[in-house]
Amino acid sequence: ETGVTQTPRHLVMGMTNKKSLKCEQHLGHNAMYWYKQSAKKPLELMFVYNFKEQTENNSVPSRFSPECPNSSHLFLHLHTLQPEDSALYLCASSQGTGGGELFFGEGSRLTVL
């Protein structure tokens, strides 16, 4: 238990579906992140939020839409995805974005058919 909870743990969707991934942290942190972990590829930073404000968008396609309503919750809205978007999506949090330990959730395994 890392204090970061992701739901759902597994998701299968068609290319025309719309779904959302949810992340909640119980650590009182101010920064939250979305990472993508594909097979045989390094962890890729997607988005960073600090105090609910997006501070980083790592050239992510618009079919991925993040939302951070407060410092404890982070969503990743998915629509018209491609099969190559199938991956493990990891959420993380940290005290701030000034450097420091990242606390990861166990991830949401996404399969796009």
Next chain:
Amino acid sequence: QQPVQSPQAVILREGEDAVINCSSSKALYSVHWYRQKHGEAPVFLMILLKGGEQKGHEKISASFNEKKQQSSLYLTASQLSYSGTYFCGTELYNAGNMLTFGGGTRLMVKP
């Protein structure tokens, strides 16, 4: 540009030692190390800041050679619980937590 980790995989017997390297072509401010067991979240091990610091975490320690932009993770007297994939994350100068992760080193410790 992502850091390069070596080796990509290593198999050990319990009690043996291992070294995992992480190299960058760019000047680094810090190096982070994480371990991920299969089906679990990556877990933080340690951060090394510029200045050649060496830090330890039980029988796992690491060093950071600022001149070479290289970090090494040392696992001594390995235990079965050390099995997993080890990732280094590098931070360019004062980039906060904008980490670029290496491809990982898969470590398997056998009895």
